[in-house]
């Protein structure tokens with residue numbers, strides 16, 4: 001079993017909050033408003049036991065120390081969180097107006113980026129209190145906030161990917177033919193847990209024609225001999241995400257199945273080889289798409305080539321046409337081209353890749369050739 005990750009330190013949180021506040025100031029913002037969710041957890045190490053209607057709000061500004069406003073009854077929990085010492089904590093009591101307490105930390109006519117996981121009721125409450133302030137999505141203004149991983153985060157990403165790879169090496173040994181997709185999906189979930197995941201987010205088993213629907217999860221269909229089966233699974237381990245896809249064949253594939261699988265594998269490999277620091281994210285997408293388009297299947301590659309991954313399994317940066325921001329060492333994202341032939345089958349091959357000074361490094365390393373299962 002994998003080693004336990006080194007805990008993040010007070011210094012890690014202090015540094016993250018400082019950098020976020022500086023980034024916000026550089027964007028011309030008066031601050032960053034963060035409610036419970038992955039951003040808050042990343043910035044402070046704090047996550048309320050239950051995310052509720054009571055307002056919890058982190059305020060980060062370039063010109064002041066970080067402040068966390070919490071419900072009075074949750075104060076003891078906050079004070080024991082890892083990043084708490086880097087925070088000025090204030091509270092509000094049931095029966096008072098939390099937005100009035102929040103407004104005391106903000107400017108009358110400020111410009112704020114708000115975490116995407118903020119509940120609408122909280123943002124609307126703030127807007128009512130401070131109608132002259134402007135509010136933007138943090139993903140619009142600071143999309144790369146969590147994108148570059150430090151060494152400790154990368155180690156967790158590697159562990160999660162290794163566990164996903166171990167899951168794949170086991171799943172190809174189970175019976176496919178004659179069992180339902182949901183049975184194989186349950187095997188995937190069990191294996192991810194066995195190999196150390198604390199949370200399973202998705203277990204896609206797309207057999208035969210179901211594989212041609214990229215977001216099919218797993219259903220009642222009984223898997224048949226001769227089916228191609230798209231497997232795409234992942235979740236969180238030590239707080240960091242895994243996400244990998246392989247496509248297997250139940251018994252002998254047809255020549256078309258082999259051909260399509262080879263094209264997707266070449267597209268995935270070519271896009272991987274294109275990764276180096278400083279290229280636009282859209283270059284990764286263009287590279288994979290060029291291979292598939294030149295092979296005549298461009299219309300059947302119906303999604304972007306990849307997405308960032310970290311404390312959530314889908315987050316910026318996106319490997320998509322129009323994303324001109326550059327890749328930076330420490331970023332982690334998927335490369336997952338696919339071809340989907342309606343009514344027949346689909347093929348997708350996905351690895352998580354991290355950017356290094358010299359190029360890309362795959363975190364997933366299972367066989368990308370077509371594996372035959374029974």
Ligand code: ZN
Pocket residue numbers: none
């Ligand atoms: Zn997806």
Ligand code: ZN
Pocket residue numbers: 232233234243244245336350
């Ligand atoms: Zn996936």
Ligand code: ZN
Pocket residue numbers: 243307334336350
């Ligand atoms: Zn993915």
